[in-house]
Amino acid sequence: MNLAEGVQIVSFGLLSVMMIGAALGVVLFSSIVYSAFLLGGVFISIAGLYLLLNADFVSAAQILIYVGAVNVLILFAIMLVNKREDFTPIRNRWIRQGSTGLVCVGLFALLGTMVVRTPWALSSLPHSVESTIVQLGEHFFSDFLLPFELVSVLLLMAMVGAIILARREYIPEEIVSELAQTKALTLQERPRELLTVGTESTKLPVDTNT
Amino acid sequence: MQLQYFLILAAALFCIGIYGLITSRNAVRVLMSIELMLNAVNLNLMGFSNYLDPQEIKGQVFTVFVITIAAAEAAVGLAIVLSIYRNRETVDMEQFNLLKW
Numbered sequence: 581m582n583l584a585e586g587v588q589i590v591s592f593g594l595l596s597v598m599m600i601g602a603a604l605g606v607v608l609f610s611s612i613v614y615s616a617f618l619l620g621g622v623f624i625s626i627a628g629l630y631l632l633l634n635a636d637f638v639s640a641a642q643i644l645i646y647v648g649a650v651n652v653l654i655l656f657a658i659m660l661v662n663k664r665e666d667f668t669p670i671r672n673r674w675i676r677q678g679s680t681g682l683v684c685v686g687l688f689a690l691l692g693t694m695v696v697r698t699p700w701a702l703s704s705l706p707h708s709v710e711s712t713i714v715q716l717g718e719h720f721f722s723d724f725l726l727p728f729e730l731v732s733v734l735l736l737m738a739m740v741g742a743i744i745l746a747r748r749e750y751i752p753e754e755i756v757s758e759l760a761q762t763k764a765l766t767l768q769e770r771p772r773e774l775l776t777v778g779t780e781s782t783k784l785p786v787d788t789n790t
Numbered sequence: 791m792q793l794q795y796f797l798i799l800a801a802a803l804f805c806i807g808i809y810g811l812i813t814s815r816n817a818v819r820v821l822m823s824i825e826l827m828l829n830a831v832n833l834n835l836m837g838f839s840n841y842l843d844p845q846e847i848k849g850q851v852f853t854v855f856v857i858t859i860a861a862a863e864a865a866v867g868l869a870i871v872l873s874i875y876r877n878r879e880t881v882d883m884e885q886f887n888l889l890k891w
Binding site for chain 2: 592596599600603604606607612615616619622623626629630633634635637638641642645646649650653654656657658660661663665667668670676677680681683684685687688691692695696700701702703705709712715716719720724727731734735738739741742743745746
């Protein structure tokens with residue numbers, strides 16, 4: 581990174597103020613949709629900080645994965661879940677919030693003093709990695725090959741598990757014999773409207789307390 | 791630019807994430823707070839990778855792994871939230887006492 585020192589400091593200040601403000605907005609806003617959009621702001625400013633830290637590939641990956649995939653997924657989940665429910669108030673909730681805030685401020689003070697007082701063994705070597713993507717690829721396919729493959733398998737497992745968790749559940753009914761003839765590799769499910777066909781009591785009693 | 795600035799910034803982001811994780815009542819916001827904490831860890835790793843190990847950037851490798859795990863966690867967590875919402879008709883964290891007693 582061959583920017584001047586002043587430019588780096590100014591951009592670091594702008595990005596950090598933006599990131600802290602957006603993160604506070606994520607936590608403190610009452611509307612969940614504003615929080616989701618501000619989360620995208622947090623991710624974008626963190627990608628800018630990665631650029632200041634000489635990591636171009638991870639910065640691009642941060643924008644692609646977090647802003648492009650995770651944030652969109654969270655927005656979709658909010659749209660599917662959003663019922664605009666007013667939570668029932670809990671007595672003395674401000675005590676919980678205040679004590680949590682105190683603990684968090686204390687933790688931040690602890691971490692801050694640790695960071696300031698520790699003599700870090702800073703490297704004096706020049707930053708001579710001209711393209712980080714070549715270096716990252718060499719690491720992935722030589723000494724980090726096993727974690728790389730494990731992560732790919734875990735990603736596949738998580739995708740399959742998420743699909744199975746989020747789809748409609750299969751409700752067994754009396755047509756078991758018909759279902760026994762279906763092929764083995766199909767996911768057996770029926771549309772939920774078939775439950776109410778023929779029954780006069782339109783809905784099954786949903787027991788929400790068990 | 792110094793390493794300490796980035797570390798303090800990451801510590802602040804981590805503490806904000808912990809606060810949101812404990813105090814928020816919407817289940818989706820809890821997942822967003824977990825994402826904030828994972829990003830704070832990533833920022834630490836990138837700072838160490840740049841200032842302590844600039845020749846072979848192993849911190850960036852770990853950052854890529856953490857990003858991957860965070861994406862998988864977001865997918866599975868949101869699927870679980872959707873499933874719970876379908877069964878219990880609420881996303882209030884105070885109502886989720888399935889695993890309590």
